[in-house]
Every structure is written in structure tokens, then in C-alpha cells.
Amino acid sequence: MAAEEAYADAGWAQRAPDDRPYVVLNMVLSADGHAARDGVSGGLSVDRADRTVFLALREQVDAVLAGTGTIAAEGYRRLIPQPERRAKRAAAGLAPDPLACILSRSGDLPDAPLLTDPEQPRAIYTGDDADPRAALADLRTRHGIRTLLCEGGPGLNRALLAAGVVDELLLTLSPLLVGGPGAPAVAGEPLPDANRLDILSMFDHLGTLFLRYRIRPSSGSLPADG
Numbered sequence: 001m002a003a004e005e006a007y008a009d010a011g012w013a014q015r016a017p018d019d020r021p022y023v024v025l026n027m028v029l030s031a032d033g034h035a036a037r038d039g040v041s042g043g044l045s046v047d048r049a050d051r052t053v054f055l056a057l058r059e060q061v062d063a064v065l066a067g068t069g070t071i072a073a074e075g076y077r078r079l080i081p082q083p084e085r086r087a088k089r090a091a092a093g094l095a096p097d098p099l100a101c102i103l104s105r106s107g108d109l110p111d112a113p114l115l116t117d118p119e120q121p122r123a124i125y126t127g128d129d130a131d132p133r134a135a136l137a138d139l140r141t142r143h144g145i146r147t148l149l150c151e152g153g154p155g156l157n158r159a160l161l162a163a164g165v166v167d168e169l170l171l172t173l174s175p176l177l178v179g180g181p182g183a184p185a186v187a188g189e190p191l192p193d194a195n196r197l198d199i200l201s202m203f204d205h206l207g208t209l210f211l212r213y214r215i216r217p218s219s220g221s222l223p224a225d226g
């Protein structure tokens, strides 16, 4: 199987609840659990496969959400700059450009091309409107968003997981040890409860593991040993 097919036909749109989009969180981690190398996630890829999957995911969702820290660190631009990829989306019945979603309680928005490119549709929520549940409800009811891909980072992920609004975790485990103290992983701070995951699929591309998990709706602590 080619890397771009790792999550083809995932059927996310059909699973969208009425009050929010179906939310899929995609993250890459090193084998020792780090979410960035030299401050960016691209340093965790050993070949093109992770990037290929990352871009293929953007092609199949209504909207993409990224944290302001990530948008700044990674210099986010128009999500799908390639006309052929936008044409592929349109042929599949989607808007040519996915909606870029930005949440910022402070209103301190990053200086990145994603926020200024006139071709990029955006939904920006600031202040109290940046509450994850409220923003997701608005995206579903006002913008008609059924599928939302969250691209991190750990600070935003933690808020979404704690609010119980993440349906799936797509975890790419890179065959790298990068070391370093206290770097963030999937969620930046301890979660109120451990989220229980059910594995849906696994794909090995030359040692990079693509793991698809469903997040159980009601989170709970892991059972004690014995």
C-alpha cells in the first residue's frame, strides 16, 4: 500500500455528529515520544512518507485546525497551494480549499501567510469564542463543517482532548530517537483522565508506523494493575 492510501476511505464525513465536526487529530512523534526536533515536526520525518500522508489528509477534510504556536513555528501558508490537489478535492465534492480554523483566547494571532493569503478561507475564533466546544459547534452549524483535521500542537491538542471532542488519533511513530528533556508529546500537560484508545489500523512504511486509533467517548482512568 502506498503511504497516501494509509487513511483513504476512512468514512469520517458520515460519522459527523450534529453538534460538531468529526475530529481527527494527526501527530508525528519520535520513537522516544518527542513532537518536534529543533522546534519543528518536519525534523521527525526520515523520508517523504509522513509528509505524503499529512498532505493526503488535508485533501480529504472540510477544515483544518492548527494551534497558533504551530502556525508560527512551522510558518503555515495556504493549506493546499497546488491547483491539482484542489481540483482533486473539487472532484470529490469538497470545497477546493479546506477552511483554516484558528483558535486564540488572547487574540494574539501569529504572523504567518496562512492568516493573510486572500485565497485561503479562514474561520478565526478569539476570546470566549475560542472555547473548543463553542467553536466546533459554530463550525458545524454555521459553516457546515463535517470533518475537521487537527494538526496540533500539544497545547491545543490538550484542550481538545480535555473537552472530549477528539474522535480519532492518527499517530505516526517515526523510527528516530531525538532525546531532550521535557519536550511536549501529543498533549502538552497532564489530562484530567487517561484517554482510552482502540486501534483501528496499522501501516508500516519502511519502519515508519502509521497508527489509527479511535478515542473512546467517555474517558476514564486506566485500570490498576493486578
Ligand SMILES: NC(=O)c1ccc[n+]([C@@H]2O[C@H](COP(=O)([O-])OP(=O)(O)OC[C@H]3O[C@@H](n4cnc5c(N)ncnc54)[C@H](OP(=O)(O)O)[C@@H]3O)[C@@H](O)[C@H]2O)c1
Binding pocket: 026, 027, 028, 029, 034, 035, 036, 039, 040, 041, 044, 066, 067, 068, 069, 070, 071, 073, 074, 103, 104, 105, 106, 107, 108, 130, 131, 132, 151, 152, 153, 154, 155, 156, 157, 159, 184, 188
Ligand atoms: N509532531 C507533530 O505532529 C506536531 C504537530 C504540530 C506542532 N508540533 C510542534 O509543536 C510545537 C507547537 O506546539 P505548542 O503546544 O507550543 O502550540 P500549539 O498547540 O500549536 O498552539 C498553542 C496556542 O493555541 C492557542 N489556544 C487556543 N485555544 C486554546 C486552548 N483552549 N488551550 C490551549 N491553547 C489554546 C493558545 O494561544 P492563546 O493563548 O492566544 O489562546 C496557545 O498559545 C512546535 O514546536 C511544533 O513544531 C508538532
